[in-house]
Amino acid sequence: MKTLKGYGVSPGLTMGQVLKVEQGLPPVYKFRIADDAVLQRELLRFDEAIARTTRELRAFQHKLEEKLGRDHSLMIQAHIMILQDHHFSGAIRDYIHSERVNAEWAVTVINERIREAYQKLQDPYLQDKIFDIQDIAARLLNNIAGWQENHAPEHYENIILVSSEVNLSLLGLMDFSHLKGFAVDSGGWTSHTSIIARSLEIPAVIHLKNITALVHTGDLVLLDGTSGTVHIDPDEAMVAEFHQQSQAEVSAVTESGPYCLLREVESEPAAKVDKALRDLRIYLNSEMPLELRQYQRFGVSGIGLFRSEFVFLRKPTEKMALEDHLEVYRQLAEAAYPGTVNIRTLDLGADKFPESLGRHPEVNPALGLRGIRLSLELRGLFREQLKAIVLANTRNNLQVTIPFVSSLDEILAVKALLREVSREVTGRDEIALPLGAMLEIPSTFFLVDLLAREVDFFALGSNDLVQYTLARDRNNMPHWSPFDSAQPGVLGGLELLRRKTAEHKKEIICCGEMASHPFFVLILLALGYRSLSINPAMLPLIRYITRAVDGKSLRRFYQQLSALHTLPEIEDFFLHQLGNCFPEPLVKTLLHVYRAEMD
Amino acid sequence: MLKRELEVRNPLGLHARAAARLVDLTSGFRSRIVFARPGRNEQVDGKSILGILMMAASQGARLWVRVEGPDEEQALAAIEAMFASDFK
Numbered sequence: 001m002k003t004l005k006g007y008g009v010s011p012g013l014t015m016g017q018v019l020k021v022e023q024g025l026p027p028v029y030k031f032r033i034a035d036d037a038v039l040q041r042e043l044l045r046f047d048e049a050i051a052r053t054t055r056e057l058r059a060f061q062h063k064l065e066e067k068l069g070r071d072h073s074l075m076i077q078a079h080i081m082i083l084q085d086h087h088f089s090g091a092i093r094d095y096i097h098s099e100r101v102n103a104e105w106a107v108t109v110i111n112e113r114i115r116e117a118y119q120k121l122q123d124p125y126l127q128d129k130i131f132d133i134q135d136i137a138a139r140l141l142n143n144i145a146g147w148q149e150n151h152a153p154e155h156y157e158n159i160i161l162v163s164s165e166v167n168l169s170l171l172g173l174m175d176f177s178h179l180k181g182f183a184v185d186s187g188g189w190t191s192h193t194s195i196i197a198r199s200l201e202i203p204a205v206i207h208l209k210n211i212t213a214l215v216h217t218g219d220l221v222l223l224d225g226t227s228g229t230v231h232i233d234p235d236e237a238m239v240a241e242f243h244q245q246s247q248a249e250v251s252a253v254t255e256s257g258p259y260c261l262l263r264e265v266e267s268e269p270a271a272k273v274d275k276a277l278r279d280l281r282i283y284l285n286s287e288m289p290l291e292l293r294q295y296q297r298f299g300v301s302g303i304g305l306f307r308s309e310f311v312f313l314r315k316p317t318e319k320m321a322l323e324d325h326l327e328v329y330r331q332l333a334e335a336a337y338p339g340t341v342n343i344r345t346l347d348l349g350a351d352k353f354p355e356s357l358g359r360h361p362e363v364n365p366a367l368g369l370r371g372i373r374l375s376l377e378l379r380g381l382f383r384e385q386l387k388a389i390v391l392a393n394t395r396n397n398l399q400v401t402i403p404f405v406s407s408l409d410e411i412l413a414v415k416a417l418l419r420e421v422s423r424e425v426t427g428r429d430e431i432a433l434p435l436g437a438m439l440e441i442p443s444t445f446f447l448v449d450l451l452a453r454e455v456d457f458f459a460l461g462s463n464d465l466v467q468y469t470l471a472r473d474r475n476n477m478p479h480w481s482p483f484d485s486a487q488p489g490v491l492g493g494l495e496l497l498r499r500k501t502a503e504h505k506k507e508i509i510c511c512g513e514m515a516s517h518p519f520f521v522l523i524l525l526a527l528g529y530r531s532l533s534i535n536p537a538m539l540p541l542i543r544y545i546t547r548a549v550d551g552k553s554l555r556r557f558y559q560q561l562s563a564l565h566t567l568p569e570i571e572d573f574f575l576h577q578l579g580n581c582f583p584e585p586l587v588k589t590l591l592h593v594y595r596a597e598m599d
Numbered sequence: 600m601l602k603r604e605l606e607v608r609n610p611l612g613l614h615a616r617a618a619a620r621l622v623d624l625t626s627g628f629r630s631r632i633v634f635a636r637p638g639r640n641e642q643v644d645g646k647s648i649l650g651i652l653m654m655a656a657s658q659g660a661r662l663w664v665r666v667e668g669p670d671e672e673q674a675l676a677a678i679e680a681m682f683a684s685d686f687k
């Protein structure tokens with residue numbers, strides 16, 4: 001047995017078998033190849049990968065034949081034939097040539113075509129064959145990229161995904177029902193792995209440094225997302241203890257996760273909330289349609305942030321159709337009703353999107369084509385998404401949130417498009433649903449007055465706002481302070497946005513990680529933010545906090561905090577002096593949760 | 600051009616291994632070989648395993664095969680023999 005220590009970023013205890021993904025299932029980038037010589041090289045690269053894959057399969061075939069006889073080895077023969085089939089490798093080669101794209105992209109496109117053709121036939125045997133073909137495609141992709149072979153994962157039911165970092169495209173391919181945990185070499189509290197893990201309520205430990213070097217696919221690991229520990233090959237006593245603990249776990253929202261100590265709080269009447277916080281609204285962040293009913297009894301108003309990227313990542317963009325959106329948004333509107341849902345339109349680009357839409361990778365993607373900029377570039381795709389949202393809004397509870405707004409022009413362009421789409425659907429000349437802008441770029445500090453005239457509400461994207469204000473990458477651990485969000489340079493912006501949006505009487509929903517953080521949610525509350533959109537797993541904690549603080553203590557807290565100007569002072573304040581402002585049980589709980597998650 | 604109706608008789612149908620054997624056979628001939636299921640429009644390339652699998656031909660399925668080329672007679676005879684022997 002070996003024990004590793006990292007940061008727990010999504011609470012809970014879990015056990016399962018390692019699925020090690022070296023670099024993710026090869027993330028598929030699309031490049032357009034202009035130069036003829038480069039295109040020839042690409043074809044050569046592809047042919048070499050076919051040859052290498054064939055050799056691999058033949059070696060595998062011989063091994064099987066020796067062990068099990070010819071009948072079994074014929075299965076592999078079938079794989080080799082599929083690989084060499086002119087409808088497979090031939091079609092891929094033609095696609096590279098005619099579309100002038102990289103081999104990886106061509107493999108994905110042809111694989112998807114075959115999958116669709118087979119799916120249409122609805123023959124159960126052929127459905128299984130789809131996996132074979134995808135397996136061949138994955139093997140081929142690995143060889144194109146020159147990566148190590150990944151071992152087949154489909155036999156495992158409880159998967160602990162181990163990787164250097166988890167990318168979204170990989171998660172888009174995963175069957176979440178088998179995914180029980182994440183263990184990652186790098187990453188941060190707000191990296192995408194952490195955010196997704198929390199929103200899926202799957203335990204996760206990050207910053208394990210070298211776990212990818214220490215485990216193999218198939219190893220048994222016990223992972224504690226609360227304390228941030230991972231036990232490789234746990235001994236019998238630990239496994240027994242795990243089974244005992246998971247027996248005791250009850251699936252109700254109030255009792256899941258590590259915050260069972262807070263469960264009594266859930267049933268406390270709203271009257272316990274101080275009058276300064278009476279108008280507080282709590283929403284949830286979500287990646288996929290979420291049954292809100294179980295949360296509504298805890299006063300949840302709706303989904304404050306629905307990240308629509310997953311809708312996109314399930315299909316290559318050129319295959320996206322209106323129906324793909326419509327189905328998800330209808331489900332979402334139903335599941336949340338009578339609560340509202342803010343659908344954030346495509347927020348890809350920067351670190352999130354592997355498919356670079358025929359472009360070469362940007363030199364500086366964080367400042368490049370992402371969020372609304374990308375959507376306006378992909379106008380057809382964006383229009384379909386907007387239309388699907390308007391069409392799905394039969395319950396009148398959907399709203400649109402526009403990410404990465406940096407100028408008024410972008411909002412005006414969105415409104416023109418939305419008006420057009422609304423006219424098509426409703427026949428009337430007005431925008432059919434409320435529109436909101438994400439405030440996450442520092443330019444919005446000076447734009448918020450202008451934007452307020454054009455939109456119905458705002459959403460605060462604190463993760464990006466902190467990063468862009470400080471020009472500091474959240475995944476850049478060596479220079480990352482857990483207290484960055486409380487720096488004076490950041491607080492000033494937050495204060496200003498809160499004041500301006502209040503002047504215009506527009507709701508501003510805090511969607512970023514600050515709202516789910518044991519310390520930073522205090523800052524938001526103290527500044528007067530009254531709409532929080534949080535990760536479902538954090539609901540008990542946030543409800544507890546909002547019942548334990550009052551207007552007076554929040555004012556005192558902010559006064560003291562804003563008098564501090566350096567990171568060491570701020571850190572000391574949160575770790576040692578919160579007792580000056582808040583009641584002791586609250587402070588103890590906050591510190592406990594913070595330590596459990598960040599130590 | 601020769602055309603013949605064939606029946607898939609083995610219990611597993613034209614599954615991966617049977618399809619592999621069939622394609623192994625058809626690929627050895629120079630003639631163009633096309634399969635089709637009666638009532639379906641699509642014809643599949645008899646030298647493509649993906650095409651053969653696409654027919655989803657289970658036990659009892661009837662197929663048309665069309666063979667055209669310099670060695671069409673030998674090809675058809677061999678294909679018939681393979682169907683008759685349940686793809687052994």
